[in-house]
Each structure stands twice: as structure tokens, then as C-alpha cells.
Amino acid sequence: MAGSAPHTPLPTEREISARHGVSRNTVRQALNALEAAGTVYRVQGAGTFVAPPVVSKSLALTSFSEDMRERDLEPASRLLAARTVRAGRRIAERLGVEPDADVVRVSRLRLADGSPMCLENVHLPAELVPRLTEEDLSGSLYELLGERYGVRIRSAEQIVRAVDLDETESALLGVPVGSSGLRVERVGLDRRDTPVEATTTLYRADRYDIRFTVRRTRS
């Protein structure tokens, strides 16, 4: 069951394998997944054990909506702007397109339980998402991209920084001028590791944190 006491040993891999009529390799693959999820830990020569509860799962790529629901907050969205513009040098570099290429920019204020959580600025190559600005942009952009345009984001590179919010940002987020915020720059990649989305998100420092587990890589 899910609620076993921490450090309780699981049956050995050979036992699970025999009892369920699957090969040991298959058992190992399943245990690998549980280990990556932080559910169990393994000690060579000793066994596999139930892991103590953790505050943070290993970091996965999630949409704002998924992220908020995991925090037991109700996500919502207010569209600020959606139009096609020239990419410019910085966005072009992140998306791997020419600086004078057209990109669609979608700016949204995102709310959690009715009050501001972050400012989100998404850039997409225009040729990838024709007539996106005419779509309903109040919900999940990732879902819209997948269902309407067949664009599926499989991984993302992120850069996290602390910043001082300017006047406009503070006003929109409803915090005092000069407050600090968490800025996340993301480049979303498709299954071929090609950039399809460049997003900058500015979170309120007083409402948001990032939690994750890191492991030592064996040399």
C-alpha cells in the first residue's frame, strides 16, 4: 500500500519477479521509476526500501494550470495582449529563428485562487501557429498547441533568477514597488529538441517557490 512506514524493506527483486510472473529486468525497470519518483531507495547488497516522505518531487515540465493544482490552488488567466510582432535579437536567439522573423506574443496575467501569481510572456514562431491570436487564450496554451497545431512540448531549458520588479510589473502583480520576484526563462523543445516556444514568467516572490530533488551523479 502507499502508506507503508519509511525504511520498510520491499520484497527482493527476484521475489517480486517470481511472484508476479515477470522477468527481473522488468521489475527493475518499475523500481527505477519508483526510485526516480522518490518513492523508494535502494542500497546495493542490502535491499530496496520505502523512502521517507519528501517535500519535493523531482522536477518535471508542467503547465501553469498543472503546477497550481498541485499546490491546491485554482488557476485562472487574464489575457493582456496577443499579437504578431518581429522576433528581435533576444527572442530570435532563444527560438533559433531570424531576428526579423514573425513571432506571436501572448501576454497573460495568471491568477491562483483569484489573485495574481505571475506575469507570463509567451513567444511562438508565427509560422508554427497560424491564426493563434484568434483562438481562446484563457485556458491551457500547451493543450491548445497540442490539439490545434500538433505542437507537443517534450522538454524545456529553464533559467531561474531573482529580480527587482519595476512599476508596471508590481502594479499588475499587486505588490509594492521594489519587491523582488522570481523570473523563469523557458525555452520549450519538441521531441526533436527543436525550440518551439520561448516564455518568460515573473512570479510573485511572496507566493511562489520552486521545489525539486537533485541527485549526485556517479562519476
Added chain:
Amino acid sequence: MAGSAPHTPLPTEREISARHGVSRNTVRQALNALEAAGTVYRVQGAGTFVAPPVVSKSLALTSFSEDMRERDLEPASRLLAARTVRAGRRIAERLGVEPDADVVRVSRLRLADGSPMCLENVHLPAELVPRLTEEDLSGSLYELLGERYGVRIRSAEQIVRAVDLDETESALLGVPVGSSGLRVERVGLDRRDTPVEATTTLYRADRYDIRFTVRRTRS
């Protein structure tokens, strides 16, 4: 070679397997590691390909010294304080000990290329590291823990927040009062997922960022 053009296909798994006289499973395991490191990507039914260069590797647990060297900065350290104190409620909770248990606290100002990068506050259960305060604390604490006490940190849970620096913090870090900083709270775990270290690190926002790759978990 390391420098093949992005999207160049690798030989098929069966071919690598045959050519090197190893089983296909072994080849797959090696490719899994390369994929996790962001060196290659795979498309089912199509092949394995050289991945485009990335700004960010997948996040691993590193010491300050390793982290700085990866950024081409020279790490250094100034010891501010090292003494044994009562854990207190918050530290006790993070370390999983009693609130009145003894913990060793080591405060250090950490420098990169000679100027302040972050303030680091490490807490360790006192019984785990007898006479730690008498050791040389100017270098890598992780190495000292491993070699002197046999304490090896294998993974860590981290919480990242943006904060406003107070007067003391600003002064030590050499930035204007009211500047924002990046606060990383870490709990280091041993191979049995037992807490052995609680560290709070306060980074200068103007010199530090966190970069990492995230992937979508298949449901």
C-alpha cells in the same frame, strides 16, 4: 566525435551492438545516459540523433566549488562562524531531530573570483560530526564530511525563493540594501534518504542563476 552536427543520426542500436560486440540492452543503457545528459535525443521508429547544444544540463547535486568551476569562476571561502547550538524548531524539522538536539552551525561567505557570491549557513547534527568546529573549514565541506566522517550526501531536496536582502546580508554580499537575492534551502540526504545536512544559501541576484532542463513525464 563530440562535435557532430546536430540532428545527425547515430548508427542504429543493433548496429552499435553488433559492431562493438555488446548486447543491445547494454547499448540502450549507454544511450539512456547520453539522453539524460542532453547529448542525444531519440525518436521511436526513426532513430537516435545528436542533440542541438543546450545552455543547461540536467540539474545535479554539486558543491559550491564544483558549481563555480563549472561557471569558470574561482571559488573561495571566508569563515564567519562555526559553533554548536540548539537546533530549534525549524532546523530540527528539516533535519528530523529533536528541537533541543545539538547541531553544528557553519556560516561562510563564499566568493567567486575574489568577490562575494553567496552567504551559506550549514547545519549538521552534532553527533554525526564530532569536533567539526576544530577542522579546517575553508575548503569543501562535502569532501571533509566524506573523508573525515564517512558521511556521504547522495541527494538533496531544494526549495528556491526570491527574497529581499536585509541590511546585514546586503553588507556582507556587497550589494545595495533592498536588493533581491536568491535563497536556496537544501536538505542533504544520505544513501538511506536520511537527512544529514540542512543548508540555507543566499545568492546575489546579479551574479547567480540556476539553469536546468526539465522533461515531460509520460502519463
Added chain:
DNA sequence: CAGTGGTCTAGACCACCTT
């Protein structure tokens, strides 16, 4: 030293992409 997880082999079938 017995038993555990870690690695490897040789082979099979499935799911998916491409032509």
C-alpha cells in the same frame, strides 16, 4: 558467506515512423 542490488547477454515481439 549467503543474499542483495547492479550489470550484462541473446533473443523475441510490439509500437511507431518513414517511404
Added chain:
DNA sequence: AGGTGGTCTAGACCACTGG
């Protein structure tokens, strides 16, 4: 339809833990 990566089987040996 043919070839790719994804998953699985059944069995072997190695590296490590712990009494």
C-alpha cells in the same frame, strides 16, 4: 512494408552489505 526504438524474457556473473 521494412526498419527503428521500446519493452520484455530467462538466465548469468559481479559488487556490495551485513550478520
